[in-house]
Amino acid sequence: MNATTPAPATAGASDSSSSAARPWLASYPAQVPKTIDEARVGTLNEMFLRAVADYPNRAAVESFGTRITYAALGRQADAVASWLQGQGLKKGDRVAIMLPNVMAFPAILFGVLLAGGTVVNVNPLYTPRELTYQLKDSGARFLFVLENFAATVEESLPDLALDRVVLVTPGDLLGLKGAIVNLVSRHVKKAVKPFSLPRAVAFKAVAAEGARQKAQAVPVSPDDIAFLQYTGGTTGVAKGATLLHRNVAANVLQCEAWMRPFFGDREDHVMVTALPLYHIFALTVCAMLMTRIGGCQLLIANPRDIPGFVKTLQKSRITLMSGLNTLYNALANAPGIEKVDFSQMVFAVSGGMATQEAVAKKWKEVTGQPIVEGYGLSETSPVVCANRLDIEAFTGTIGYPLPSTDVSVRANDGSILPPGERGELCVKGPQVMAGYWQRPDETAKVMTPDGWFRTGDVAVILPDGQVKIVDRMKDMVLVSGFNVYPNEVEDVIVKHPGVMEAAVIGLPDEHSGEVVVAYVVRRDEALTVDELRQFCRENLTGYKVPRRIEFRQTLPKTNVGKVLRRALKEEVEQSHAR
Known part of the structure; x- marks a missing residue:
């Protein structure tokens, strides 16, 4: 493993499990377990292949009005894995994905993992300088990029050591509709700047070539690296949080344990996936959790286009939603939102930044549903805390630590503060990263001597165990x-x-x-x-x-x-x- 430090001990390994030590346990919904079975946490590959086998005919992904099933997604992911292996990808090699929420993203994501690779998620809006830094720091061998951002890659390419660049289009995997989507993107919206990447290969060719031979099974373990998730963290220096398969898989099981009692028996959940899948919140709570329960992701390629977003919602049947404060604010105030059918929505979760009470109030007025706020970081895969899903109104807190998660609030000297006092929020649990990629100095800054991750957030633990974030320490x-x-x-x-x-x-x-x-x-x-x-x-x-x-x-x-x-x-x- 190329991580820079051993993974911290998991929650509960040596701590007292009494409710006095963990006051939040007494506030758990009755159906939610206090812990997950960490010994049974497997790999994300196993989770995906199980979904393909168990839910072959269920819709897995929807984009631009087109749906593909889990069986189809499984075939496409296998084709990507096969192509990568044919190009010489070895277990542990890094593959960068520079895409918004287009149909091809999940197939590429799971294809890289099935091939034994490590995914490096890249923000498509990066400048050439930012892109060069991240790809060089991660040592990525391959890059999948939307053609809209290929000009950035062209500018960075002389400084990179990539084996191949794969060009993806918004219309890939959309069938006949894909040609129309690409036409609009290129010629109506003029979203594709001129570029020259003569050695790049089209995703369509990758899918066709990879489909000729089934991918070879790779023995991936829970301790293998699934993602290098780049973040500024608490110090502002861009670095890759090393997330193992077991980190992310454990967080999926933690989220499922917290949410499953409220999902209901229905088998047709649709999660509005507006946050980009390269963002850790959407990656786990949308891509991975929906895979775990056999739900469908409704991919929103450009959530900044609020009128277009609202039109998509008007035409869709949605049951779940994830977003963040600014997105909910924009939607709640958008013309036409009153025509969206929210009657089947089970919950809307928010993370990524603090949710404001005024926004939550407006959202409930519009939809009839409260915003359920949660909290997490790239370094924690990401979810640490979440509100109960049966709240009637916005709470102003980030809720309770998830099953198998411990939190403490600490003073500058590292001492644990009692409930009600402000200090730095620290976390221990199976979802905590293994360390920062090749940066033992940065890892040491955020891990306490007794194995807790320091979040850099100022928090208060309330008497019933709810956690309230006050602010970022540096802000x-x-x-x-x-x-x-x-x-x-x-x-x-x-x-x-x-x-x-x-x-x-x-x-x-x-x-x-x-x-x-x-x-x-x-x-x-x-x-x-x-x-x-x-x-x-x-x-x-x-x-x-x-x-x-x-x-x-x-x-x-x-x-x-x-x-x-x-x-x-x-x-x-x-x-x-x-």
């Missing part, structure tokens, strides 16, 4: 010695009816050390700075009230819609330095 603003947590200020600002979105940062100040500054996207253009500041004064103590409020048209966000406070702060500081 905290220090005003004259008082701690100000941006999440709290943002939550207040977005409750004003004239506000759509807000981001709060701290900027240097010669008198107070730092001041609170808010950047706001208005819903009502008539809203003034004075009116909003007065609203903040009515809801926040003096030192938390933003000293400056600036209205903007947009806020900087990641590709999945998470507001980038760090990028906003850098942008502001650079403009002041000019």
Whole structure:
């Protein structure tokens, strides 16, 4: 194994299992087990092949109105695996996937795993510099990329040591409809920039060649590496979280244990998969969990196209949904959302960033369903905590640790703090990564001597075991010695009816050390700075009230819609330095 550190001990290996040590256990729904059987956690390959065998005729994936079954997905994944093996892929070799949510993604994802490879998920919106760094750091031999982003690959290629580049189109695996989808992408939307990759091979050719011979079975174990999931983590340096098959498979079983009592007996679950599958939340909660239960993923290729997204939802029968705060906010305020049938929805889960109370309230008004907030990180495969799925309204917490998960809140010196006190949230469980890829120094920074992962998030454990995230440690603003947590200020600002979105940062100040500054996207253009500041004064103590409020048209966000406070702060500081 090429990970840089042994995997931490799993939860419960040496700790007391009493409810006093784990107050959340008393709050578990009656049907949810307190632990999963870690000895029976297998590989993601076994999970996928079992789904293909057990649910051959069920829909596995839907894209642009076309569905493919588990049997068809199994054949396509086997063809990808066969082709990779024919190209010389060896067990443990890294294969990069640079795709949005198109039909070919799941086939490529499982094909790489069946071939014995390790998946390196790549954000398609990366710049050539970012792409070069990640592919060189991971040592990827192959790259599957959507043709829309091939120009970026062309620019990076001279600095890379790739064996082959495979060009994927949005219409691959869509049958006759695929030609129309590609035509629109290339010539109507003009989404494909000119590029030259003469040695690249088309995915269609890969699928055809690979289908001629069945892939060779590869002995993959739970301790083999399934993913290098790149993240800035708690230090901001891009690095690959080494996720073993057993890390992700265990998290799937943990999520299933938490959710299964609420799924019902139906066999036709459809999960709205709007977060990109290269994001760890969608990867586990959508791709892997749906595979485990034989559900269907409704892939949304471009969730930023909110009108198109709403039209897709209007035509679909959906039972499950995953997203994050900004996505739910945009959908809840989108024209036409009232025409979507939410009557069969079992739950809508949110992660990736803090869910705001105002957004959750609006979502329930529109859909009749509360947002069930969870919490996780790339380093934890990702889910650590989740709210009960039977909540009636938004709780403002991230819920309870999942089965076989331990959490603690610690002071700067590493000592464990009692319930109610703020400190750094630390996690232990089978879903915790094996370490950062070839970075023992970075791994050491986030693992405690007794084997707990330090999340970098400030949290409080409530008396009943619920966990409440206060903020990111690095985002905290220090005003004259008082701690100000941006999440709290943002939550207040977005409750004003004239506000759509807000981001709060701290900027240097010669008198107070730092001041609170808010950047706001208005819903009502008539809203003034004075009116909003007065609203903040009515809801926040003096030192938390933003000293400056600036209205903007947009806020900087990641590709999945998470507001980038760090990028906003850098942008502001650079403009002041000019």
